[in-house]
Amino acid sequence: MSTPPLGRRLRVFIAGGTGFVGRELVVRLVRTGHSLSLITRDAGHADDLAPLSSVEVAAGDVYSLDFLRTALAGCDVAINLVGILNEPGFNGAGFHHAHVEFTERLLAAMREAGIGRLLQMSALNADAARGRSHYLITKGQAEERVRSATWLDWTIFRPSVIFGPADGLTQRFAGLLRLTAGLLPLARAATRFAPVYVEDVAEAFARALQGTATKRQTYELCGPEVLTLGQIVRLTAQAAGLPCRIWPLPDVLGRLQAAIMDFVPGKPFSTDNYRSLLSDSVCHDDGLKRLGIVPASFSARVPVWLSAARAGRRATP
Ligand SMILES: NC(=O)c1ccc[n+]([C@@H]2O[C@H](COP(=O)([O-])OP(=O)(O)OC[C@H]3O[C@@H](n4cnc5c(N)ncnc54)[C@H](OP(=O)(O)O)[C@@H]3O)[C@@H](O)[C@H]2O)c1
Numbered sequence: 579m580s581t582p583p584l585g586r587r588l589r590v591f592i593a594g595g596t597g598f599v600g601r602e603l604v605v606r607l608v609r610t611g612h613s614l615s616l617i618t619r620d621a622g623h624a625d626d627l628a629p630l631s632s633v634e635v636a637a638g639d640v641y642s643l644d645f646l647r648t649a650l651a652g653c654d655v656a657i658n659l660v661g662i663l664n665e666p667g668f669n670g671a672g673f674h675h676a677h678v679e680f681t682e683r684l685l686a687a688m689r690e691a692g693i694g695r696l697l698q699m700s701a702l703n704a705d706a707a708r709g710r711s712h713y714l715i716t717k718g719q720a721e722e723r724v725r726s727a728t729w730l731d732w733t734i735f736r737p738s739v740i741f742g743p744a745d746g747l748t749q750r751f752a753g754l755l756r757l758t759a760g761l762l763p764l765a766r767a768a769t770r771f772a773p774v775y776v777e778d779v780a781e782a783f784a785r786a787l788q789g790t791a792t793k794r795q796t797y798e799l800c801g802p803e804v805l806t807l808g809q810i811v812r813l814t815a816q817a818a819g820l821p822c823r824i825w826p827l828p829d830v831l832g833r834l835q836a837a838i839m840d841f842v843p844g845k846p847f848s849t850d851n852y853r854s855l856l857s858d859s860v861c862h863d864d865g866l867k868r869l870g871i872v873p874a875s876f877s878a879r880v881p882v883w884l885s886a887a888r889a890g891r892r893a894t895p
Pocket of ligand 1 (some may be wrong): 593595596597598599617618619620623640658659660661662675676680700701702737738739740741754843867
């Protein structure tokens with residue numbers, strides 16, 4: 579099994595390509611001239627991607643070896659972006675299924691299909707032994723599965739929180755602030771992040787597809803600013819022109835808020851999210867710099883779409 583050479587147009591398999599990061603990456607790779615084999619559990623999730631001429635979408639049981647082998651056929655490289663922020667249950671089985679079992683199936687199918695190159699999306703603080711949440715433990719276990727595949731040329735990415743026009747961060751907080759007239763009881767408001775722009779994340783993946791330099795390397799991906807969660811919310815409010823009065827919750831109330839939200843449909847916040855927030859999500863290694871990417875800053879980029887949305891609302895009669 580070999581790594582694709584520099585500059586060649588590739589056939590790229592993508593799992594998780596229908597999500598926030600995936601869509602950005604699909605557009606980025608199509609623009610470069612690569613052709614894509616994209617899998618999804620539901621064809622409807624790829625309605626707007628399927629018409630792209632160089633994107634082939636397969637919908638079905640993404641955990642089936644047969645299904646994966648078929649979608650992998652003829653591909654040079656695979657990208658795994660599959661991830662969930664919350665599970666339907668509470669014991670970690672849902673995280674294990676999406677992060678670990680999916681990675682195991684993908685690795686098995688890749689080996690059978692003779693594909694020896696994988697770009698794996700993980701997260702900062704992922705740690706199979708010491709992760710603070712099911713999310714972080716299972717992301718760490720998936721990394722372990724990838725690293726222990728001796729036949730594989732892997733690259734692992736560990737971003738901080740990712741922002742962009744369709745993110746679950748600024749859009750969620752802007753939505754919440756609108757609902758609550760700006761009053762926000764916030765758990766773990768002092769936890770620090772280095773928000774990284776989705777286009778920079780997509781660029782990191784795109785660069786890693788070329789050549790062999792990123793083989794068996796792990797890249798932490800961070801933006802240039804370190805911001806507390808409270809600062810992220812304030813900057814979001816400012817950009818969206820919304821009032822903002824944050825009530826930083828002491829941990830005992832933060833835990834209670836999470837425990838209550840565990841039972842709200844769709845789990846907008848959860849005990850597992852709360853546990854992930856117990857550690858700062860900041861880089862110790864500048865992965866973007868190693869890839870030659872100058873990252874965009876949260877405070878400069880976010881107003882671009884949030885103030886445009888605000889102008890749009892004002893213009894609506
Ligand atoms: N967004 C962030 O701030 C952030 C930060 C650090 C790391 N990450 C990681 O980056 C990756 C992409 O994140 P994102 O924000 O783009 O996520 P997203 O928008 O929620 O997309 C998740 C993708 O995973 C697939 N998926 C979801 N649940 C699945 C399951 N149970 N089994 C198989 N496939 C499933 C979905 O595909 P279908 O529904 O079409 O099947 C979708 O394409 C994830 O691995 C995430 O953990 C994200």
